[in-house]
Amino acid sequence: xxxxAITVDLHCVTKWSKLGTSWQGVSLDTLLDGVETTAQFAxxxxxxxxxxxxxxxxxxxxxxxxxxxxxSGDLEPKHGGPARLLVPHLYLWKSAKWVQGIDLRRDDEPGxxxxxxxxxxxxxxxxxRYWGD
Amino acid sequence: xARAAVLGRLTWQVGTVAGVRDETPTARTxxxxxxxxxxxxxxxxxxxxxxxxxGYSAQRSYSIxxxxxxxxxxxxxxRLPDGEVSPYLAEVLAPGDPLEFRGPIGGWFVWNPESTGPxxxxxxxxxxxxxxxxxxxxxxxxxxxxxxxxxxVRAPDTALFAGELANRARADAGLDVTYxxxxxxxxxxxxxxxxxxxxxxxxxxRAQPGLSVFVCGPTGFVEATADLLVDAGQEPRTIKTERFGxxxxxx
Amino acid sequence: xxxxxxxxxxxGALRELFTVDITTATGQCVSCGTAGAMGEARVYxxxxxxxxxxxxxxxxxxxxxxxxxxAWLDMSGLSYLELQLPT
Numbered sequence: 001x002x003x004x005a006i007t008v009d010l011h012c013v014t015k016w017s018k019l020g021t022s023w024q025g026v027s028l029d030t031l032l033d034g035v036e037t038t039a040q041f042a043x044x045x046x047x048x049x050x051x052x053x054x055x056x057x058x059x060x061x062x063x064x065x066x067x068x069x070x071x072s073g074d075l076e077p078k079h080g081g082p083a084r085l086l087v088p089h090l091y092l093w094k095s096a097k098w099v100q101g102i103d104l105r106r107d108d109e110p111g112x113x114x115x116x117x118x119x120x121x122x123x124x125x126x127x128x129r130y131w132g133d
Numbered sequence: 134x135a136r137a138a139v140l141g142r143l144t145w146q147v148g149t150v151a152g153v154r155d156e157t158p159t160a161r162t163x164x165x166x167x168x169x170x171x172x173x174x175x176x177x178x179x180x181x182x183x184x185x186x187x188g189y190s191a192q193r194s195y196s197i198x199x200x201x202x203x204x205x206x207x208x209x210x211x212r213l214p215d216g217e218v219s220p221y222l223a224e225v226l227a228p229g230d231p232l233e234f235r236g237p238i239g240g241w242f243v244w245n246p247e248s249t250g251p252x253x254x255x256x257x258x259x260x261x262x263x264x265x266x267x268x269x270x271x272x273x274x275x276x277x278x279x280x281x282x283x284x285x286v287r288a289p290d291t292a293l294f295a296g297e298l299a300n301r302a303r304a305d306a307g308l309d310v311t312y313x314x315x316x317x318x319x320x321x322x323x324x325x326x327x328x329x330x331x332x333x334x335x336x337x338x339r340a341q342p343g344l345s346v347f348v349c350g351p352t353g354f355v356e357a358t359a360d361l362l363v364d365a366g367q368e369p370r371t372i373k374t375e376r377f378g379x380x381x382x383x384x
Numbered sequence: 385x386x387x388x389x390x391x392x393x394x395x396g397a398l399r400e401l402f403t404v405d406i407t408t409a410t411g412q413c414v415s416c417g418t419a420g421a422m423g424e425a426r427v428y429x430x431x432x433x434x435x436x437x438x439x440x441x442x443x444x445x446x447x448x449x450x451x452x453x454x455a456w457l458d459m460s461g462l463s464y465l466e467l468q469l470p471t
Contacts, residue, residue: 013432016189049444093432113432117449117456130451143399180396194396239395241407241423352387373423378389
């Protein structure tokens with residue numbers, strides 16, 4: 001499966017951004033290539049029961065990867081390894097750690113943190129951290 | 134001493150640094166003057182908050198090292214190499230400076246000077262701080278419950294309160310202090326450096342009835358120690374732990 | 385998953401919301417029925433928020449998100465909380 005080197009800025013809700021981080025991963029475009037779907041939403045599921053939701057369109061067009069390597073090494077568990085979702089254009093909590101699967105859905109289901117105060121979409125450029133932002 | 138009942142939400146307040154005292158090359162005690170301090174229990178902590186000019190704030194918990202009874206609290210802070218808060222507290226903060234904090238916090242990991250049962254205190258590194266508060270509180274209250282401290286450190290010069298512990302143990306037959314050196318030992322030490330083990334913890338005794346155990350330190354140390362104790366027959370519900378782990382996201 | 389901390393980590397955050405210490409409160413897990421001191425619960429305190437799990441079954445019993453001027457508290461994993469109040 002084709003994989004890529006990715007260099008991106010990360011935006012954490014509570015701290016400043018971490019710029020120029022480098023990863024290796026597989027693009028969601030590659031993973032979903034050939035998948036026919038009417039789904040408009042996605043729910044990423046992690047080991048441990050965490051979930052996060054986002055529009056399917058935000059996973060495509062070069063915007064998202066399943067990353068398994070960080071800074072030229074294996075992705076450590078504390079950073080979400082062995083594999084995590086990486087969606088740099090949204091706040092970092094959307095980049096689900098310990099990713100187990102991604103469900104494509106017709107309806108939008110708020111994830112673990114989105115159901116307890118965190119913004120449903122999470123655009124850092126509009127500072128969408130919490131409900132109502 | 135009646136425990137002050139502080140009803141109402143806990144809010145941030147500002148204390149003034151009354152003094153600082155170096156404990157080791159990388160740790161020091163901050164004496165914080167809090168005029169209306171309601172008192173605290175040995176084992177409780179405060180949350181300290183530092184706010185930068187751009188509004189960014191970082192918050193960490195520090196155990197209270199001193200016994201209750203004074204409006205000056207002592208916080209003993211170990212400087213962590215990549216800490217966000219500890220380098221400032223351990224190196225920069227000076228007498229006269231304000232320090233924002235809230236507390237006292239916690240009610241689970243505390244020792245009450247009205248208890249009479251024997252106590253085993255097990256400390257890993259800076260985990261000794263709340264246990265020192267218990268030792269100091271015991272002395273101040275005249276409590277005669279047997280106390281044993283097992284203190285695991287990397288090297289002799291990283292041990293906090295070494296002089297005070299030696300003095301207290303010498304003067305009080307009811308307080309016993311045992312060191313475990315994990316990296317380097319003092320000259321003439323009979324054993325090679327090594328980690329804590331069941332023999333050291335039990336000191337050859339089968340589980341004492343009525344023994345309460347407090348374990349404090351890094352998460353890995355606490356878990357390993359608790360496992361050793363349970364395997365040696367100590368009832369899990371008699372063991373209270375305080376893990377110093379990676380801190381949570383700031384609020 | 386990350387190593388967990390113990391209930392002491394909850395104390396400060398919940399002392400902002402409750403008028404008494406929560407670590408000495410007893411909570412019952414809605415899933416397995418085990419009741420125990422919140423001080424003994426497993427706490428995962430990484431951002432985005434705090435997650436508290438029942439030690440035997442690791443089911444989420446409490447979640448807390450703290451934002452400027454707001455907090456969200458989910459205790460749906462507890463069937464009750466018995467709090468110690470000063471006399």
